[in-house]
Amino acid sequence: MEDSNSATGKRTGADRQRDFAERQKAAGYKRTTVWIHEETAKEGIRAARAGKPLEPMESKDPLSWAAGWISEKGKQ
Known part of the structure; x- marks a missing residue:
């Protein structure tokens, strides 16, 4: 090269x-490009901080929720 x-x-x-x-x-x-719904990602972050399991399917945007949850768990 x-x-x-x-x-x-x-x-x-x-x-x-x-x-x-x-x-x-x-x-x-x-x-690929991924659009993250900010408020839903924040919900995932709050869930991770509260010790809740990774269960994003009931949220507005499961991918955004999971991204927030994973991001927060990575910091803990």
């Missing part, structure tokens, strides 16, 4: 990002 600044040996942030994306793709990952 040819870096954009190969003559100087310096790699730009864009070079590193491109290489990272290629490694992730080779490892089986797919890049």
Whole structure:
């Protein structure tokens, strides 16, 4: 792979990002965009703080709720 600044040996942030994306793709990952409903994510955070289990299916947006719950549990 040819870096954009190969003559100087310096790699730009864009070079590193491109290489990272290629490694992730080779490892089986797919890049996608996810919209998170902020209030529902906060509900998940509050549930995690209260020691409640990961049960997001009754919320407005289960993915957002789970993201909040997981984010908070990762901090504990």
